[in-house]
Amino acid sequence: MSDQVIQNVIIPAAKVGLLLAVMGGLVAYLTLLERKILGFMQLRLAPRRVGPRGLLQPIADGIKLLIKEDVVPDGADRGLFLLAPILSIIPAFAALAVLPFASTPFELFGYEVTPYITDVNIGVLYVLSITSLGVYGIILGGWASNSKYSLLGALRSAAQMVSYEVPLGLSIIGVLMLAGTASMVGIVEAQRSSAWWFLVPQAVGLFCYFVSAVAETNRLPFDLPEAEAELVAGYQTEYAGMKFAFFMMAEYVNMIVVASIATTLWLGGWMRPFPNVEALAFLDWLNWAHPALSGLFWFSVKVLLILYIYIWLRGTFPRYRYDQLMRLGWKWLLPLSLANILITGLVLVWRNP
Amino acid sequence: MFRTEMMEVNMGPQHPSTHGVLRLALTLDGETVVDVKPIIGYLHRGVEKLCEHKIYVMVPPICDRLDYVGSASQNLGYIQAVEKLAGIEVPERARYIRTIIAELNRLASHLVWLGTHGLDIGAMTVFFYCLRDREHILDLFEAFCGARLTTNMFRVGGILDDLPAGWVEGCRRFIDMMPPRIEEYEGLLTNNRIWLERTKGVGVISAQDAVSWGVTGPMLRASGVAYDIRKTEPYAAYDQMEFDVPTRPEGDTYARYLVRLEEMRQSLRIIRQGLDRLPAGEIRAPKLKTRMKAPAGEVYHEIEGPRGVQGFYLVSNGGETPYRCHFRAPSFVNLAAIGVMSRGGLVADIVAVIGTIDIVLGDCDR
Numbered sequence: 001m002s003d004q005v006i007q008n009v010i011i012p013a014a015k016v017g018l019l020l021a022v023m024g025g026l027v028a029y030l031t032l033l034e035r036k037i038l039g040f041m042q043l044r045l046a047p048r049r050v051g052p053r054g055l056l057q058p059i060a061d062g063i064k065l066l067i068k069e070d071v072v073p074d075g076a077d078r079g080l081f082l083l084a085p086i087l088s089i090i091p092a093f094a095a096l097a098v099l100p101f102a103s104t105p106f107e108l109f110g111y112e113v114t115p116y117i118t119d120v121n122i123g124v125l126y127v128l129s130i131t132s133l134g135v136y137g138i139i140l141g142g143w144a145s146n147s148k149y150s151l152l153g154a155l156r157s158a159a160q161m162v163s164y165e166v167p168l169g170l171s172i173i174g175v176l177m178l179a180g181t182a183s184m185v186g187i188v189e190a191q192r193s194s195a196w197w198f199l200v201p202q203a204v205g206l207f208c209y210f211v212s213a214v215a216e217t218n219r220l221p222f223d224l225p226e227a228e229a230e231l232v233a234g235y236q237t238e239y240a241g242m243k244f245a246f247f248m249m250a251e252y253v254n255m256i257v258v259a260s261i262a263t264t265l266w267l268g269g270w271m272r273p274f275p276n277v278e279a280l281a282f283l284d285w286l287n288w289a290h291p292a293l294s295g296l297f298w299f300s301v302k303v304l305l306i307l308y309i310y311i312w313l314r315g316t317f318p319r320y321r322y323d324q325l326m327r328l329g330w331k332w333l334l335p336l337s338l339a340n341i342l343i344t345g346l347v348l349v350w351r352n353p
Numbered sequence: 354m355f356r357t358e359m360m361e362v363n364m365g366p367q368h369p370s371t372h373g374v375l376r377l378a379l380t381l382d383g384e385t386v387v388d389v390k391p392i393i394g395y396l397h398r399g400v401e402k403l404c405e406h407k408i409y410v411m412v413p414p415i416c417d418r419l420d421y422v423g424s425a426s427q428n429l430g431y432i433q434a435v436e437k438l439a440g441i442e443v444p445e446r447a448r449y450i451r452t453i454i455a456e457l458n459r460l461a462s463h464l465v466w467l468g469t470h471g472l473d474i475g476a477m478t479v480f481f482y483c484l485r486d487r488e489h490i491l492d493l494f495e496a497f498c499g500a501r502l503t504t505n506m507f508r509v510g511g512i513l514d515d516l517p518a519g520w521v522e523g524c525r526r527f528i529d530m531m532p533p534r535i536e537e538y539e540g541l542l543t544n545n546r547i548w549l550e551r552t553k554g555v556g557v558i559s560a561q562d563a564v565s566w567g568v569t570g571p572m573l574r575a576s577g578v579a580y581d582i583r584k585t586e587p588y589a590a591y592d593q594m595e596f597d598v599p600t601r602p603e604g605d606t607y608a609r610y611l612v613r614l615e616e617m618r619q620s621l622r623i624i625r626q627g628l629d630r631l632p633a634g635e636i637r638a639p640k641l642k643t644r645m646k647a648p649a650g651e652v653y654h655e656i657e658g659p660r661g662v663q664g665f666y667l668v669s670n671g672g673e674t675p676y677r678c679h680f681r682a683p684s685f686v687n688l689a690a691i692g693v694m695s696r697g698g699l700v701a702d703i704v705a706v707i708g709t710i711d712i713v714l715g716d717c718d719r
Contacts, residue, residue, distance in 0.1 A: 042481035148362050152384075152700070220475055221547055224701075318547045319475025321701040322384055 028058035068241035080144035085246035088137025092253035102295025123184035142235035153234025167333035171208035188269035197268030270295030373714030417503035420716035425458035426658035434654035462659035470708035510638030570661025576604035
């Protein structure tokens with residue numbers, strides 16, 4: 001095999017395979033983490049029967065879902081019904097392709113390997129467009145189920161995701177203006193000179209992004225599409241077994257994706273706190289092994305922090321009503337993110353006329 | 354050009370938030386509720402007929418199973434009706450203990466209401482907090498009578514037995530513990546913006562509507578009518594207790610939430626007074642036969658249960674069993690007003706309204 005083939009086919013394929021495998025495990029354990037944290041907040045024990053401290057619970061859940069009967073309801077559109085979970089999980093995983101988990105390339109069998117799958121110059125646009133495809137899975141799933149609850153859930157979901165797409169996209173623009181690039185690696189590099197990355201100059205943007213992202217991923221307090229108290233389980237009502245698991249996995253992968261985007265765009269990606277202060281270099285304590293490990297460490301810490309906030313929200317807030325959700329999106333987040341763009345632009349012009 | 358049609362949705366009888374086997378036939382215009390018809394009877398056990406074949410002292414355990422969340426009140430109401438019918442005087446100590454138990458039960462019932470109401474609206478954590486505290490009340494019941502839910506603690510002419518050693522102290526510890534816990538629920542909900550948006554102006558029922566639909570209990574008081582049987586026709590030892598009847602003028606879900614929370618505080622106040630003044634003496638009226646006979650006649654007795662006015666109508670023809678029984682179930686009457694409260698609202702409001710009516714289907718269907 002020529003070097004060309006190895007560099008351009010074998011290594012990326014291996015990285016994709018590794019990422020899918022790791023992400024599958026992470027998603028499973030994210031569900032356990034969520035249950036543990038909720039249990040801690042709600043004064044109960046959370047799973048602890050399967051394996052030491054319940055650590056094998058996700059595996060037991062996975063096996064249970066795999067061996068469940070795969071029901072397709074009468075009158076359902078069979079093709080679309082099978083297609084919907086796949087349509088919802090593919091974009092979730094595809095978005096992982098441009099996330100920079102660390103920067104420094106490392107050597108493997110004489111080949112230089114970057115610790116992310118790829119870096120494209122329109123990385124942010126790629127993520128936005130890919131993640132917005134997830135709504136098709138939900139609409140088709142709700143439509144194909146031939147159930148009124150599913151249909152109502154899917155309609156809510158479509159309206160919600162399309163509405164929150166707008167402030168989500170606009171909230172990112174402030175960062176793009178400061179960084180001057182849409183490449184994910186480039187955006188992280190642009191934050192090197194600032195003590196608190198883009199967190200302080202773009203705090204409003206981060207706020208808008210975070211709220212919209214919670215709505216995008218259908219989590220409490222915006223989990224109307226699957227509001228269990230009203231619509232039983234929304235678009236997922238008729239799904240069972242592995243197809244249901246696909247929807248769940250898509251939700252959790254999406255959580256990881258939006259947390260990673262927030263980390264990359266606002267929290268300095270793989271960089272330690274105060275990346276411009278030399279005296280704090282000891283924070284990169286994993287550098288003795290490899291700088292990529294250190295980057296991965298800080299990236300994971302930040303992503304976990306955001307995921308914790310996600311779960312915390314679920315433990316604390318009641319659920320919004322449909323019309324209130326729309327009002328919040330269009331009347332508050334949209335003007336706020338527009339104002340953020342305007343003010344960022346004015347400051348940039350004032351600084352470098 | 355486009356054909357529009359209303360959507361008929363069946364909510365229940367198997368549904369996570371209909372609090373049992375309630376079925377609602379909803380007519381929806383998109384998300385807006387055009388009409389709602391409650392369909393009940395899935396839990397009908399023919400209790401009233403059943404009672405006609407039981408001697409008087411065998412009926413209370415059945416009453417427990419009407420409103421199983423507030424079983425002590427059901428029990429108390431029936432037994433007081435029998436006592437009224439047969440003209441039995443109850444010793445003072447028994448009347449005090451009855452009051453304490455009934456108030457503890459009201460507290461337990463309101464805790465279940467708050468937890469499930471919160472859960473329906475999406476506030477998951479409150480549910481676990483509430484059930485944690487309700488557990489203490491059930492422990493107290495268990496220490497007294499051995500049962501936790503369907504307690505059957507009262508007897509015609511008094512109570513089952515005297516309080517066990519240490520019970521009063523345990524009860525005191527509980528009522529000292531509760532006020533900060535109620536603050537905790539309030540901290541999670543009362544000023545929570547989402548909670549306010551979900552409950553304020555939702556499920557409004559005016560005082561006039563409430564009265565004409567026969568709505569009672571916290572729902573009536575949250576519409577501004579200060580009607581409480583414990584004040585108007587005191588039974589047990591309520592005439593010797595000091596407590597307020599909380600009311601709110603708004604008549605919406607938030608007002609009912611505030612009224613019930615305040616009732617929980619008032620219940621604590623009543624229990625504390627009861628424990629402080631608990632008189633010594635007999636706990637059963639003397640010389641009662643198991644197969645007692647009530648003189649021919651009829652009697653209607655009302656008490657203030659956690660959900661509203663619980664009425665007990667007994668007819669006797671002088672025999673060992675009641676000739677006819679009828680129970681006025683507050684859940685049934687309050688549920689009838691669901692149409693007035695939720696027409697024109699959204700689907701999500703239905704869930705809030707069911708929660709705020711605080712129905713128990715066992716009570717509703719009998």
